[in-house]
Amino acid sequence: MAMAAAAVRAAVWPCHHRWLPSARTGHNNESYRDLQSPLRSPSPSISSSLLPRDRESSTDLLFSTCHCSSSSSPSCSNRASPVLRGLAPPPSSCSPQPQFCTKIRPHGSLWLVPVPIPIDEKDVQSRGRCHISSSFGGASSSSLQWPACTPSVSSSSRRSAQARRTMMERSSGDGGTGLTYKEAGVDIDAGAELVKRIAAMVPGIGGFGGLYPFGDSYLVAGTDGVGTKLKLAFELDIHNTIGIDLVAMSVNDIVTSGAKPLFFLDYFATSRLDVDAAAKVIAGIVEGCRQSDCALLGGETAEMPGFYADGEYDLSGFAVGAVKRDEVIDGSGVEAGDIILGLASSGVHSNGFSLVRRVLEKSGASLYDVLPGIEESAEEGNNSLTTIGASLLTPTVIYVKQIMDIIGKVPVKGIAHITGGGFTDNIPRILPDGLAAKIDVTAWEPPRVFQWIQQAGQISDNEMRRTFNMGIGMAMVVSPSAAEEILSWGPNHWQDLGPNPIQIGEVVPGNGVIYASS
Incomplete structure (x- = not known):
């Protein structure tokens, strides 16, 4: 989850990506992350909360930022924040590409630099987050140069027929004297x-998860949210566990088919981003993925002014697992x-x-x-x-x-x-x-x-x-x-x-x- 100073927190943010090319997929074992504005130092406590705490790993989370007042070569500021064990050195040079530079007036240009982060291949911290915003204070979106937004994995927006569920929670309607x-x-x-x-449009509706044939197996997908439990989190200002709920609702659904969860995606939407609260939510999502032994593959953060009440946000989660065809429950x-x-x-x-x-x-x-x-x-x-x-x-x-x-x-x-x-x-x-x-x-x-x-x-x-x-x-x-x-x-x-x-x-x-x- 990227962070920025108060002056730009309400601004249009660029797309934030985190990749985990895993040894499981044949790629090298590095994670790349576009990093945040130099106007505010990253918080080591928040950074460390984004990783599973019980991993035997020497992973370090590096923060590297480059800022320029014009289109000339930027001056670079490298920061390193220890996570888990050890401290990796900051990168020796900063070579941003033009498409990663978002002009933020009147603060010059912010260059976001992908930095390699050694990471354990079993780590579930990986994300491919794209942060969407709708306004930048008094500036119009035309004053901004948007970077290319490439998610870590392409995905379909089609809803699984069998996994399509009404979001209505049920009541008994049996009368009674109470609520x-x-x-x-x-x-x-x-x-x-x-x-x-x-x-008629989605035959097979009613299952806990949707099954898609894939070789000798089925991919099983599920999506859910946490409903108005969020209201209590807002009132109590406790955000570090609601992400566990989000993961649980989807992975618990797909495991009913006998499917082993493979990866998880999330959607975080708000009117005005509270970075501290959002970081705690993501930390909970990471913990939920750790508990379910699945990868946090990516997500999206949407900032939509006027759409939600101040201080509130909404969450959705999406999980995919796999089960052999002859082992489906x-x-x-x-x-x-x-x-x-x-x-x-x-x-x-x-x-x-x-x-x-x-x-x-x-x-x-x-x-x-x-x-x-x-x-x-x-x-x-x-x-x-x-x-x-x-x-x-x-x-x-x-x-x-x-x-x-x-x-x-x-x-x-x-x-x-x-x-x-x-x-x-x-x-x-x-x-x-x-x-x-x-x-x-x-x-x-x-x-x-x-x-x-x-x-x-x-x-x-x-x-x-x-x-x-x-x-x-x-x-x-x-x-x-x-x-x-x-x-x-x-x-x-x-x-x-x-x-x-x-x-x-x-x-x-x-x-x-x-x-x-x-």
Whole structure:
């Protein structure tokens, strides 16, 4: 993420690229990055946050800038900021090319110089970001010379038919005396109508990810955002974890097909760029890619004055993975008697926040209030860990490593990512006609945050189960013998992978989801 001084932060920025020619693709092992204005020194703390912290690497992030007051040869200023281990020397010379010079009046010309950065081939920091802006203070865009904008990888803007999903979050519409998702502004009927209208144009709609034939495999693509969870991040001024949510929403979708995530792309849009906040968001995205073991291949930052409220931004993410054709998990083999296993969530994850915000409004609760029902920490200064805001902003669990570990050892028939629509809408997506999921609601205890939401909003059980994950972020359908084997693996097996699976139900004749108590 490039940085500039206040004088030019609202200006039109050039396209910022970061490449990672990887040994996997046959290229040499260097990353090139166009760097920022000399008007402000880069922050080592922000720079280091853009890289995975646990990599055994001697990678250094170099900042080199050249500035000129005319079209003559620029004077160069080289800076190096240590990242991880060691310190690489700054480049000995600066040789910008004219197409990399953007004229910024009245500040002369800014030359952006690609600098080689040695980088570990497994590093996920790589980006091919193109930053788009719409104005430069009082200057018109005609006063600017734009550099060529070459993304690291060409991509298609076509939407995958099977991955096309309505962004409407679902409500149960079952009445009740308390709040509903529809009353909070999310209309399931409008989403259903959209799906109906586009069904002829996008056959196969409804899956968690879109599959594209590629040799003996399928490429699996998914796209998603984090919804109005962003509003809480704005209010609390906490931006370093929302990027994890962004990655999680897409990679958790595509892994349901058995696909190993390969790479991720992001889109960051705002009216006026807050560099510090944006850098924290990107750091979270990098961390999400590290957790899912995929490359952060590129992204786009769009600055569009007047389009968003001041201090706010929007995010979208796009993930692509791959799975062998004969290893695709699609639920077709599910049969009555199969066992449903659940993987615990960390809380609300990234769905249902329109209703959460409505509950906050109605109850008068503050994000800084201690979450009711949770005892405050006995250690002074740790009370923030138990606030409503901290609970709600807890990052979405990324299940990639758990799922890949399980499917590499035992057959898995179906996997459902429990997102918008909760159990009620998501589990049926992997069940053949004539089969239902019988869920034992006493098999686990939902996190306290759900109890607070339900009580404060006086929300019915059905509405909660169709809006939130209720403590289970991923559900898997396996045979009884496979379930027995998975459940026999001890806690040590899951220590570095995530929450251990628990049995939450079984497949029975019928339709939809049946909620029961054991």
